[in-house]
Amino acid sequence: MKIPSLICIILLSVFSPNFAQKDISSQISVIAEKEYPRLDELYKYLHANPELSNMEKNTSARVAKELREAGFEVTENVGGYGVVGVLKNGEGKTILVRADMDGLPIKEETGLPYASKITTKDDKGTDQPAMHACGHDIHISVLIGTARAMSQLKNQWKGTIVFIGQPAEEKVQGAYAMLKDGLYTRFPRPDYILGLHASASLPAGKVGYCPEYALAxxxxxxxxxxxxxxxxxxxxxxxxxxxxxxxxxxxxxxxxxxxxxxxxxxxxxxxxxxxxxxxxxxxxxxxxxxxxxxxxxxxxxxxxxxxxxxxxxxxxxxxxxxxxxxxxxxENETGFALYNNPELTEKVVKSLKSAIGENNVEKVPPVMAAEDFGELGKVEPPIPVCLYWLGTVAQEKYNESQATGLQLPPLHSSLYAPLPEPSIKTGVKTMTKAVIDLLADGSKKK
CATH class of the missing domain: 3.30.70.360 (Alpha-Beta Plaits)
Structure with a gap:
């Protein structure tokens, strides 16, 4: 083979879309690895210091601090203790990424060295134990990791990203409160809305998706x-x-x-x-x-x-x-069923597969659990939303459960203990890739 022909083939490979995708995924992976020690410290702080719904004062302050350090313009106390961070990088689409922040009134029994020992008052003044039994500490850590990755990859995207820390999800109140307080009038209105949720039934390192109705x-x-x-x-x-x-x-x-x-x-x-x-x-x-x-x-x-x-x-x-x-x-006079927009979900799934490999992305069935994430898209005109599941279970425990039928500790269990490192790294890789790909989507901003 002639040398000029070989050079041409190499150049075509380097500048091909598949190579570019792999290159971005590799860069994201490097950043996720580099940032993990700080994210691990953040996660363990959050896990040990949960705050109940509508009481997320310290959590929201920490989220605001982390977003500012990542280069975002931050506004606090939106719809209660809600936090909104905006990062603009030229003309383009606007993508909103949401993480919820509140814990649950559950006494933790995991035995982890960083387990919550908190007893606090709820919004009625009643003393309650508190625990992050639904993975919101994982959600926040992924949000901050993604914020840092997006800031470091500004040469790879154009547009605007809006990252929010939402209060009171466990009471299905926070999304509505933030909307009522001007989420889409005080801040850029998104073209797409993304979120993820910890899964107590998927192994860490994997993600799951469910198009159309996913939550009730x-x-x-x-x-x-x-x-x-x-x-x-x-x-x-x-x-x-x-x-x-x-x-x-x-x-x-x-x-x-x-x-x-x-x-x-x-x-x-x-x-x-x-x-x-x-x-x-x-x-x-x-x-x-x-x-x-x-x-x-x-x-x-x-x-x-x-x-x-x-x-x-x-x-x-x-x-x-x-x-x-x-x-x-x-209570909760309106419905909160989460409908994952099929077209958006299809795009997100492609990003998930390119970020962590097709074998690590599974289609999962809908469940009757509830979330208020979907409310963020139920405006006029509606905004497409997509929430996917993030595996958090240690592989050996998952394998044991599959082999013996032993029930894994579910979400909202006093024994639920996510495996932090692979879970958070996978969350950062997948969410960052999904945001970058959506910002690069060829269709015009509406």
């Missing part, structure tokens, strides 16, 4: 069932709210089994029931707490209205006056 609507329902109490030895002289509550719990299950199509996901769970104070006293009231899950708005509304109808019907059947009909209180 959630409504919390408080029901007070009234009755006419009295002596337990004379139940015929009372109208027993405990018996009414038992009927109610049974009847509302027919909403799923007899009112909702078998093809439509729907969950009605009674998570709490409290009534009475002594063996031989029939109380005047019983309190129940329910969680409702669905994908479609039609199913969500039907479930709520059916609960109200069943409550009223049971009260009438028991002969209670209207003043003692059950009180039904609905």
């Amino acid at each position: 609507n959630v409504n919390s329902v408080n029901i007070t069932v009234y009755g006419e109490g009295g002596h337990g030895a004379y139940p015929h002289t009372t109208k027993d709210p405990i018996v009414l509550s038992a009927y109610l719990i049974t009847q509302i299950q027919t909403i799923v089994s007899r009112q909702t199509s078998p093809l439509e996901p729907c969950v009605v769970t009674v998570g709490s029931i409290h009534g009475g104070s002594k063996h031989n006293i029939i109380p005047n009231e019983v309190k129940l707490q329910l969680t409702l899950r669905s994908y479609s708005e039609k199913v969500r509304q039907n479930t709520i209205e059916s609960i109200k109808q069943i409550c009223k019907g049971l009260a009438i059947a028991a002969g209670l006056p209207e003043s003692k009909f059950p009180k039904v209180e609905i």
Whole structure:
């Protein structure tokens, strides 16, 4: 082969799109490795110092500090303790990346050297243990790692990136609060919105994706069932709210089994029931707490209205006056189902595969857990969103679970302990690649 021909082949290879993609992925990997010691320190600080929903004062201050050091223009206290960091780099698209910041009122039992030993007050002033049992400490660490990578790779992209630390996700309040406080009027409105969530069922080093519906609507329902109490030895002289509550719990299950199509996901769970104070006293009231899950708005509304109808019907059947009909209180009046835009998801999946290899990217089924991430895109006009799953389980524990059927500690478990290093590095590599690729997308900014 002639030397000039060989040079031409080399030059064509170097400047081919595939080579360029590999080159960017390699640069991102180098940065992820270099930044990891600082990200590890950040993660362990966050893990040991969780703050509950709407109480994220110190966490948000740390996020703001880290984003400023990465070169972002930062605004604090957006929609509560929300943080918004903006980095502009010429003309182009705008991409928003979100991480949630709040912990959960759970006492950690992982035994990790950096385990949370925090006891704090919630927003009602009640003393509570606190733990990052949903991986939000991982999310923040990936956000900061991605921010540093994007800052160091400014020669590889043009446009604007908006990185946010969101409060109160566990109460499905923070996204709406930030929107209400001008997230898209005070700051650049994004063309695409990206996020990730820790997975307690995927091995660290892998990611999962789910196009279209991926997470469910959630409504919390408080029901007070009234009755006419009295002596337990004379139940015929009372109208027993405990018996009414038992009927109610049974009847509302027919909403799923007899009112909702078998093809439509729907969950009605009674998570709490409290009534009475002594063996031989029939109380005047019983309190129940329910969680409702669905994908479609039609199913969500039907479930709520059916609960109200069943409550009223049971009260009438028991002969209670209207003043003692059950009180039904609905929290989270809007739906939060996460719909991953299929076109955007397809683009993101290509980036994930180019960042960590096709074998490390899996399509996963939708789940009935809930997130308010999807609310960030439910504006007019709508903005495409995509959230993907980040594996956090040690490979040997995952293998053991697959071989024996032993249940891995799920999210919201006091035993959930993500494996930090491969998880955070994988998050930084995949998210950075996805953002750069979307900024380089040839379609014009709308």
